[in-house]
Amino acid sequence: xxxxxxxxxxxxxxxxxxxxxxxxxxxxxxxxxxxxxxxxxxxxxxxxxxxxxxxxxxxxxxxxxxxxxxxxxxxxxxxxxxxxxxxxxxxxxxxxxxxxxxxxxxxxxxxxxxxxxxxxxxxxxxxxxxxxxxxxxxxxxxxxxxxxxxxxxxxxxxxxxxxxxxxxxxxxxxxxxxxxxxxxxxxxxxxxxxxxxxxxxxxxxxxxxxxxxxxxx
Amino acid sequence: xxxxxxxxxxxxxxxxxxxxxxxxxxxxxxxxxxxxxxxxxxxxxxxxxxxxxxxxxxxxxxxxxxxxxxxxxxxxxxxxxxxxxxxxxxxxxxxxxxxxxxxxxxxxxxxxxxxxxxxxxxxxxxxxxxxxxxxxxxxxxxxxxxxxxxxxxxxxxxxxxxxxxxxxxxxxxxxxxxxxxxxxxxxxxxxxxxxxxxxxxxxxxxxxxxxxxxxxxxxxxxxxxxxxxxxxxxxxxxxxxxxxxxxxxxxxxxxxxxxxxxxxxxxxxxxxxxxxxxxxxxxxxxxxxxxxxxxxxxxxxxxxxxxxxxxxxxxxxxxxxxxxxxxxxxxxxxxxxxxxxxxxxxxxxxxxxxxxxxxxxxxxxxxxxxxxxxxxxxxxxxxxxxxxxxxxxxxxxxxxxxxxxxxxxxxxxxxxxxxxxxxxxxxxxxxxxxxxxxxxxxxxxxxxxxxxxxxxxxxxxxxxxxxxxxxxxxxxxxxxxxxxxxxxxxxxxxxxxxxxxxxxxxxxxxxxxxxxxxxxxxxxxxxxxxxxxxxxxxxxxxxxxxxxxxxxxxxxxxxxxxxxxxxxxxxxxxxxxxx
Numbered sequence: 001x002x003x004x005x006x007x008x009x010x011x012x013x014x015x016x017x018x019x020x021x022x023x024x025x026x027x028x029x030x031x032x033x034x035x036x037x038x039x040x041x042x043x044x045x046x047x048x049x050x051x052x053x054x055x056x057x058x059x060x061x062x063x064x065x066x067x068x069x070x071x072x073x074x075x076x077x078x079x080x081x082x083x084x085x086x087x088x089x090x091x092x093x094x095x096x097x098x099x100x101x102x103x104x105x106x107x108x109x110x111x112x113x114x115x116x117x118x119x120x121x122x123x124x125x126x127x128x129x130x131x132x133x134x135x136x137x138x139x140x141x142x143x144x145x146x147x148x149x150x151x152x153x154x155x156x157x158x159x160x161x162x163x164x165x166x167x168x169x170x171x172x173x174x175x176x177x178x179x180x181x182x183x184x185x186x187x188x189x190x191x192x193x194x195x196x197x198x199x200x201x202x203x204x205x206x207x208x209x210x211x212x213x214x215x216x217x
Numbered sequence: 218x219x220x221x222x223x224x225x226x227x228x229x230x231x232x233x234x235x236x237x238x239x240x241x242x243x244x245x246x247x248x249x250x251x252x253x254x255x256x257x258x259x260x261x262x263x264x265x266x267x268x269x270x271x272x273x274x275x276x277x278x279x280x281x282x283x284x285x286x287x288x289x290x291x292x293x294x295x296x297x298x299x300x301x302x303x304x305x306x307x308x309x310x311x312x313x314x315x316x317x318x319x320x321x322x323x324x325x326x327x328x329x330x331x332x333x334x335x336x337x338x339x340x341x342x343x344x345x346x347x348x349x350x351x352x353x354x355x356x357x358x359x360x361x362x363x364x365x366x367x368x369x370x371x372x373x374x375x376x377x378x379x380x381x382x383x384x385x386x387x388x389x390x391x392x393x394x395x396x397x398x399x400x401x402x403x404x405x406x407x408x409x410x411x412x413x414x415x416x417x418x419x420x421x422x423x424x425x426x427x428x429x430x431x432x433x434x435x436x437x438x439x440x441x442x443x444x445x446x447x448x449x450x451x452x453x454x455x456x457x458x459x460x461x462x463x464x465x466x467x468x469x470x471x472x473x474x475x476x477x478x479x480x481x482x483x484x485x486x487x488x489x490x491x492x493x494x495x496x497x498x499x500x501x502x503x504x505x506x507x508x509x510x511x512x513x514x515x516x517x518x519x520x521x522x523x524x525x526x527x528x529x530x531x532x533x534x535x536x537x538x539x540x541x542x543x544x545x546x547x548x549x550x551x552x553x554x555x556x557x558x559x560x561x562x563x564x565x566x567x568x569x570x571x572x573x574x575x576x577x578x579x580x581x582x583x584x585x586x587x588x589x590x591x592x593x594x595x596x597x598x599x600x601x602x603x604x605x606x607x608x609x610x611x612x613x614x615x616x617x618x619x620x621x622x623x624x625x626x627x628x629x630x631x632x633x634x635x636x637x638x639x640x641x642x643x644x645x646x647x648x649x650x651x652x653x654x655x656x657x658x659x660x661x662x663x664x665x666x667x668x669x670x671x672x673x674x675x676x677x678x679x680x681x682x683x684x685x686x687x688x689x690x691x692x693x694x695x696x697x698x699x700x701x702x703x704x705x706x707x708x709x710x711x712x713x714x715x716x717x718x719x720x721x722x723x724x725x726x727x728x729x730x731x732x733x734x735x736x737x738x739x740x741x742x743x744x745x746x747x748x749x750x751x752x753x754x755x756x757x758x759x760x761x762x763x764x765x766x767x768x769x770x771x772x773x774x775x776x777x778x779x780x781x782x783x784x785x786x787x788x789x790x791x792x793x794x795x796x
Contacts, residue, residue: 003676004609005691018605019676026596033563033592037585040570045577046507051774052767053572057512061568062561069560073553073599080603081546087608088542106380144539149374150472152537152612156678156691161608163538165473166373167466170539183691187612187680189299189367191380192292195683 008182008203009158010139010175014083016159022076087160090171097138097175104144104151104164107193109184116217126216130199132184134176135209141173152188155201161187176203244344246336247750251343252322253643255313256636258347260720262309265354267710269302278703280685292684293382296365299682301357303368304390307490308397309350311624314632315493316401316439317346320408320432322639326741326748327429329417329757329779334410342403349396356389364390367682369483372464372475376456388457391450398447401439408436417740417779419759423517424778426739426763427510430517431496434524435489441528442485449478476538480531488527491591491623492520494631495562498584500763501634502566504737505581506573507774509764512565519558519565526555536607545604552602559595563588574767574774578735579653583634586661590626594619597672612682615675621668633657633716640720641734642746646727652719659712666705670698736775738763743777 004016044052086092101112101120111132115124120143134140144153146164153172154161162172176182184199204212245251275282276290276298283289290298321339325332333339357363363386366375370390378384412433416425425433453475455461462470503510510516532540532548566588575581597619601607610616633656640648677695679686686692686699733742740757741748757779765776 003673005678015605015609018603019600019609022600022603022606026599030592030596033567034589036567037570037589040567040573041575041577041585044506044570044573044575046574050574052506052508052574054509054767054769055511055568055572056509057515057565057568061564062512062515065564066557066561069557070554073556073602076599076603077549077553080549080605083605084542084545084549087605088545090542149377149380150371150538154612154678154680156609159609161537161611165539167470167472168539183689185678185680185683185689189296189371189682190374192296192365192382194296195292195680195685196688198689 005156008178010177012159093173094139096141098140101143104146106148106191107197109199132201133212135206136176136179136203139175144170149190150188151186151190154185154187157182179203246340248321248325248333251339252318254343255317259313262305266305266310269298273298274703274706278700295684297363300364300367311490311628319635327426327739328420329740330415331751333407335407338403339407342400346400349393353393356386359385362386372472376464391454394450398443401443405436405440417757424762427499428496431492434520435492438485438489438524442482446482476535480534484531485527490628494628497631497635498587501580501584502569503764505576506570507766508573511568519561522558536604537611549604580634580638582657583630587630594622610675613675614671614679618671641730642741645730645746646723647730648723649719652715656716663705663709663712667709738775738777
């Protein structure tokens with residue numbers, strides 16, 4: 001099944017697995033309900049001389065179809081939470097191979113790199129727009145904010161989405177696992193050019209990334 | 218008026234409605250007339266909402282191509298289309314169709330009351346709603362265009378005209394919503410008071426039909442949620458016009474505060490949009506199955522559970538918002554919990570049909586369609602309730618698919634069921650059955666062709682509210698699907714024509730309804746259609762619950778709530794309908 005985009009990050013598989021597990025469970029329930037509906041429509045269609053069965057309910061049935069869905073949703077919640085905390089809890093982020101600032105604005109992404117001293121907030125930082133260069137197989141941690149309205153940093157191939165909120169600094173991370181170029185989109189309505197606010201993540205082999213970074217300074 | 222039964226005195230004065238035309242039909246205080254006024258107004262807004270949808274779908278399916286008669290849809294206009302489609306559909310179509318039309322029309326009739334507790338307040342509620350609708354419609358034509366920040370109006374986008382290029386339109390949106398809120402609150406007060414105080418003797422709470430339970434609980438939700446919306450939009454108005462910064466980062470403001478306030482209203486709002494639909498579906502399925510609703514008490518408890526839990530799930534709209542990730546955990550738990558009572562309801566509807574003697578009249582077809590499609594919508598909700606999966610599908614077309622399966626496949630189908638079912642009561646004539654079935658079949662097919670593919674678009678990562686999907690390489694392979702959806706949507710819109718024609722034709726030329734054309738147990742069918750002013754010549758006495766279909770105690774396969782049983786099995790005073 002390849003309706004989900006090609007995955008290129010370290011945690012994409014965890015997220016995708018959650019998706020497919022839910023798909024199977026809900027798919028089975030969906031088919032069950034639709035089949036029951038069709039079956040009842042055919043089997044219990046009204047005919048002269050028939051009378052419906054006067055049945056008010058069944059406590060046993062109520063218990064069964066309360067407990068089973070409850071167990072299913074609790075299971076899904078627990079599984080989802082395990083992945084969630086890995087992706088979103090800043091205390092659990094891997095240590096950064098690269099840390100950048102991402103500042104969203106109408107209608108571009110401003111990425112600030114740390115420069116040769118490897119530290120953000122120093123004089124050798126440099127800013128690039130709409131293209132984020134990162135090394136493959138190294139965790140990239142970024143500080144996300146906005147200068148105007150709420151935007152959202154969305155890289156489908158990495159399965160990352162994080163809102164960029166003015167006045168807030170939100171930390172997020174990904175680790176790209178395949179060299180290539182991946183589209184970045186804004187996923188929160190942010191004005192007239194919301195749909196044009198695209199960028200790309202350029203994932204390079206480590207040595208090529210280092211050369212690129214050196215060239216920027 | 219106390220809670221004890223009023224004396225069964227004839228309401229002789231009620232029949233002599235010698236008022237002028239204006240008093241009777243324009244400034245009416247009769248709940249039935251007000252319900253019908255809401256019906257005409259809401260159906261008009263529903264049509265407008267549909268037109269806006271077709272226009273935005275045109276741009277998505279054929280980016281940059283001229284919309285016949287209008288020209289190319291510009292990006293700013295596109296944002297307004299998206300915003301106003303959602304706004305009109307939620308506030309001016311679905312909510313008034315369920316709550317304004319059927320809340321008004323059904324509550325007094327089905328509980329055995331002569332009218333609402335506060336008839337003049339009721340009239341005021343309708344006219345304030347109309348004013349609100351006029352303001353919202355006017356906002357489409359003002360300089361700068363209509364609001365363009367989404368129906369969700371996130372700040373700071375919505376708070377600062379420079380961010381959207383819209384100024385007056387965004388302010389009028391707020392004025393309209395405040396007026397709407399006032400109308401809604403008046404309605405809630407009326408419905409709650411009426412249900413508590415004016416039930417006929419014998420009509421205990423647990424003998425009320427589920428439609429009334431649902432409308433009652435919905436009125437309570439609205440009473441508590443709408444003021445939050447009103448407060449939020451007023452604060453937004455101040456940010457827009459007075460230099461405050463409630464939702465702007467300067468001077469200690471918080472953009473996320475808008476989201477919390479909006480969704481604290483917004484999540485209960487979606488239960489306002491679905492619960493009355495569920496209640497109506499229960500009534501119609503019982504009637505169509507000739508069987509009691511399976512698990513009536515569980516169904517009531519499920520309505521209450523949904524209403525209660527709905528207050529603590531709002532943060533699932535904000536999983537990716539930048540709020541503390543711990544809230545992503547707590548809101549996931551409450552959201553998963555609320556799936557359970559919804560599932561219970563679906564199983565109970567199936568249980569109602571099981572071993573029934575099914576009649577497939579037009580309302581029953583819509584009700585079955587509701588069960589089928591609401592199940593899709595409810596199950597798709599599980600994906601986004603899982604906080605991890607939501608990372609990917611948030612703000613994609615997967616969400617759009619979910620919304621429309623529950624609001625159109627769910628609420629709107631129940632609304633159609635209700636219109637076909639209670640049209641005879643309102644107007645004394647039947648709608649044409651054949652055309653009703655054609656309307657259902659075409660809508661069901663084109664609905665699924667339009668909205669099911671949106672799940673696939675969402676899985677591909679297709680964002681919401683974007684102007685031109687072809688700008689993204691990863692979306693280009695899905696452009697044929699976008700075209701397909703657009704074409705299906707146009708056919709879906711066209712499929713409503715049989716309904717429009719049928720509706721108006723039947724008003725004047727429909728087959729006369731006679732007494733109780735659906736052989737239903739509701740009290741509204743024990744009086745002539747349309748019911749006279751004051752509804753009941755004498756206050757009915759209720760002897761049983763609302764779903765005594767195929768009861769062993771009666772020869773007919775239905776037994777209205779107010780019919781006393783004689784010593785034998787023949788109900789005294791039955792002999793109604795062709796049964």
